[in-house]
Amino acid sequence: MSPRGAALLLAGTFLAAGGAIWLRAATAGLPGEGVAVPEYVEEAFLTPNAWSRPGTPLEDIEGVVIHYVGNPGTSAQANRNYFDSLAAGTDGVYASSHFIVGLEGEVLQCVPLTEVAYASNGRNGDTVSVEVCHPDAQGQFSDVSYARCVELTAWLCRTFRLDPATDVIRHYDVTGKECPLYYVEHPEAWEAFRADVAAEMEAQDQADG
Numbered sequence: 001m002s003p004r005g006a007a008l009l010l011a012g013t014f015l016a017a018g019g020a021i022w023l024r025a026a027t028a029g030l031p032g033e034g035v036a037v038p039e040y041v042e043e044a045f046l047t048p049n050a051w052s053r054p055g056t057p058l059e060d061i062e063g064v065v066i067h068y069v070g071n072p073g074t075s076a077q078a079n080r081n082y083f084d085s086l087a088a089g090t091d092g093v094y095a096s097s098h099f100i101v102g103l104e105g106e107v108l109q110c111v112p113l114t115e116v117a118y119a120s121n122g123r124n125g126d127t128v129s130v131e132v133c134h135p136d137a138q139g140q141f142s143d144v145s146y147a148r149c150v151e152l153t154a155w156l157c158r159t160f161r162l163d164p165a166t167d168v169i170r171h172y173d174v175t176g177k178e179c180p181l182y183y184v185e186h187p188e189a190w191e192a193f194r195a196d197v198a199a200e201m202e203a204q205d206q207a208d209g
């Protein structure tokens, strides 16, 4: 083989190895890869698009960010459809969430756990987002929505080995935005939520034996 041929072969080998490493990083080894969601979660993925489902890999899951939808009385489906409508780009708005907990405790999943959602600003890259519907402008979750949000958050903490005392945060804790409003205005209600998540984690651990 000529020196030039050897150099080309070497370059080709490096390219192939680099490509294989990139492919592996892009398709496997993500923390959310192959994770089966609980049976109460309904898959309702957004259409891939730049505004609400960019397809960016979620390479770390280090927290859960809780939000309120901010639009009293709207359903999980209506909020999911709003995120999907952003795909047109006419609003110029980037927004989405991994999960939406509805007024009846239903849960829609809008973005896979292997992809980034646009919900939590500087923490989009390493957190899972949960939006919660609420009946009125105060933003307090209904009992059934609250219970479901606790159940889902506890499952996320167990699955991704997160501590609810430090890793479950409000949108407020990222940007100072008053979201989820009631749990910003009532810090004791927020601490109770975190405690309820911790208790639910123990209950789920025991149920799983």
Ligand SMILES: [Zn+2]
Pocket (backbone or CB within 6 Å): 066, 067, 068, 119, 171, 177, 179, 180
């Ligand atoms: Zn928010």
